[in-house]
Amino acid sequence: MPSSSSASSASPASSASSAVSDSGRPVPSHLWRDRDFRRLWVGQTASQLGEQASLVVLPLFAVLTLNASAGQLGALRAVGQAPILLLSLFVGAWVDRWRTRTVMVLTDAGRALALGAAAVAGLLGGLGLPTLLVVAFTVGALSVFFDVAYHASLVRLVKRDQLVRGNSALEGSRSAAQIGGPALGGALVSALSAPIAAASSAVFFALSFLSIRRIGRREAVPEHSERPPRVWRRIHEGLRFVARDTSLRTVCLASAAFQFSFAAVMTVYLLFLPRDLHLSGTVVGLALAATGPGALLGSLLAAHLPGRFGYGAVLVSAAALGDGVFLFVPALHGSSVVTVPALLTVGFVFGTFSQLVNVTIMAVRQTVTPDGMQGRAAATISFVGGGLTPLGSLLGGFLAEAWGTRTSLLVTAAGMLLSPALMALSPLARLGRTLPAPPENPAPSA
Numbered sequence: 435m436p437s438s439s440s441a442s443s444a445s446p447a448s449s450a451s452s453a454v455s456d457s458g459r460p461v462p463s464h465l466w467r468d469r470d471f472r473r474l475w476v477g478q479t480a481s482q483l484g485e486q487a488s489l490v491v492l493p494l495f496a497v498l499t500l501n502a503s504a505g506q507l508g509a510l511r512a513v514g515q516a517p518i519l520l521l522s523l524f525v526g527a528w529v530d531r532w533r534t535r536t537v538m539v540l541t542d543a544g545r546a547l548a549l550g551a552a553a554v555a556g557l558l559g560g561l562g563l564p565t566l567l568v569v570a571f572t573v574g575a576l577s578v579f580f581d582v583a584y585h586a587s588l589v590r591l592v593k594r595d596q597l598v599r600g601n602s603a604l605e606g607s608r609s610a611a612q613i614g615g616p617a618l619g620g621a622l623v624s625a626l627s628a629p630i631a632a633a634s635s636a637v638f639f640a641l642s643f644l645s646i647r648r649i650g651r652r653e654a655v656p657e658h659s660e661r662p663p664r665v666w667r668r669i670h671e672g673l674r675f676v677a678r679d680t681s682l683r684t685v686c687l688a689s690a691a692f693q694f695s696f697a698a699v700m701t702v703y704l705l706f707l708p709r710d711l712h713l714s715g716t717v718v719g720l721a722l723a724a725t726g727p728g729a730l731l732g733s734l735l736a737a738h739l740p741g742r743f744g745y746g747a748v749l750v751s752a753a754a755l756g757d758g759v760f761l762f763v764p765a766l767h768g769s770s771v772v773t774v775p776a777l778l779t780v781g782f783v784f785g786t787f788s789q790l791v792n793v794t795i796m797a798v799r800q801t802v803t804p805d806g807m808q809g810r811a812a813a814t815i816s817f818v819g820g821g822l823t824p825l826g827s828l829l830g831g832f833l834a835e836a837w838g839t840r841t842s843l844l845v846t847a848a849g850m851l852l853s854p855a856l857m858a859l860s861p862l863a864r865l866g867r868t869l870p871a872p873p874e875n876p877a878p879s880a
Contacts, residue, residue: 470649474587477646478604481542481580484638488549488573489514490619490722491635492566493704494715495628500563504839508701508831510563512824514570515697517578519821525582526813527668535649537583541576542643548572549636556629569632578816585796585812623715672810676818681798682811684860688853689795689819692757695849697826698833699760702846706839711766711773721777728785735786736793746857746865749794753854756787760847764840798862801869 496502496510529537552569555561588604622631676682707713707721732752740748759780766773803811833842857863 473645473649475604477538477542477642478584479642480638480645481538481642484545484549484635484642485573485577487619487622487631487638488635490719491623491628491631492570494619494623494708494718495561495631496563496566497704497708498623498715499628500566502563504701504705504831504834506563506831507705508828508834510566510570511697511701511827511831513567514574515820515823515827516571517575518816518823521575521578522582522813522817522821523669523672523810524665524813525579526672526810526816527665529579529582529586529809529813532583534583534587535646538580538587539643539647541580541583542639542646544576545573545580546636546639546643548576549632549639553629553633553636556627556632561628582809582813582816585800586808588800619719621716621719623719668810672807672814675803675807676811676814679802680861681802681865682815684857684862685795685799686815686818688753688856688860688862689815690822691856692753692850692853693820694822694826694829695846695852697823698830698846699843699850701827701830702834702839702842703763705834706763706843707777710839711770713770713774717770717774721774721781724778724781725785725788728782728787729789730785732786732789733793736790736797739790740794740797741867744866745794745798745869746863749791749865750854750858750863752787752790752794753857754851756784756791757847757850757853759783759787760850761844763847764844798865798869 492514493507493510496507502510548569552561552565555565619631619635622634676686704718707718708715713721763777763780766776799811799815800808830842830846833845836842837845
């Protein structure tokens with residue numbers, strides 16, 4: 435259970451029956467009867483639609499309109515991912531002291547403004563590669579704040595025994611976004627223009643802003659001392675906590691291996707589809723969107739399979755199947771009649787098993803982490819796991835120029851299998867059907 439650094443011993447994560455909303459009414463025990471949970475769900479869905487669309491819009495505009503080289507595309511993706519490395523640890527230390535609702539609302543507003551400005555610049559003829567770099571970095575930085583706050587928010591809203599179902603529902607919304615976001619972004623870039631596509635992403639962030647700001651429940655945030663510790667001390671506490679926990683340490687290493695390789699894969703993939711397979715932006719968007727239906731299935735499976743077969747077995751097998759399917763992509767040749775169904779199948783399989791891993795990993799992290807350490811634990815894992823993504827994107831661009839897209843895609847896809855290998859060789863693979871409780875005396879958090 436959380437230590438005394440928590441706001442109280444009866445936080446929403448430990449005793450939902452004692453939680454009350456601002457109106458004084460008890461918080462419903464069933465997730466979907468809880469208006470604030472529904473508002474978080476709606477906001478998350480809209481935010482993910484905006485993010486997924488923008489992740490397709492900016493690279494496709496660079497490739498199809500600006501005729502960006504492989505190195506330039508790698509640089510664009512690296513700039514958008516750099517905030518994970520630069521900001522995650524600081525954001526985690528700050529978010530543990532803030533209300534997550536406030537953080538998510540402000541970042542939604544900021545991303546809407548940044549993409550709205552990009553749309554205006556595009557309509558005025560000023561949306562070149564330098565502008566894309568600025569927009570990508572700004573949206574990436576704000577997304578770091580949103581993601582850390584989002585991962586900490588659920589623990590403050592629901593009981594710990596509802597975390598798997600809550601994560602499954604929220605990750606299901608991510609799945610819906612993965613279906614609609616890339617397809618919408620690719621279609622708008624092809625049929626209309628990049629400025630219109632950027633504007634559509636801004637609208638989704640605005641909708642998320644409107645939904646999340648209506649969450650009325652008081653959050654149980656950790657108590658703060660009159661003289662709070664310096665941010666470096668709080669960062670050190672988060673790093674030390676994750677490093678000392680075997681499960682979280684393994685999650686960091688496996689995530690780093692996956693994120694590095696996947697960033698390289700996606701840089702090459704976004705070149706391979708339009709240039710080697712000669713697919714339009716709309717078809718590229720549909721191929722990327724195929725992960726969405728699979729992710730929806732993965733979210734549903736995550737609510738049942740770990741409790742039946744064990745968390746460790748599910749993590750290792752799902753990661754191996756989901757990552758391994760990309761090895762088939764470099765073998766694709768021929769007309770779109772053959773390649774498109776194959777790409778849709780690869781996307782569906784990858785979406786299913788990667789989402790199963792994501793939800794299960796999130797449940798493990800949230801369950802073994804005290805409330806006052808949630809933001810820093812999430813940020814530390816993001817920093818270690820996602821911090822290498824800019825280097826992966828740059829590597830993907832470099833390999834595509836040096837070896838060609840087909841060979842580079844095979845090599846980078848093979849690298850993704852290091853992640854399930856690390857989990858299989860660790861105590862994480864031996865997790866059973868139930869998860870351990872958080873430590874009684876975690877590092878100080880206030």
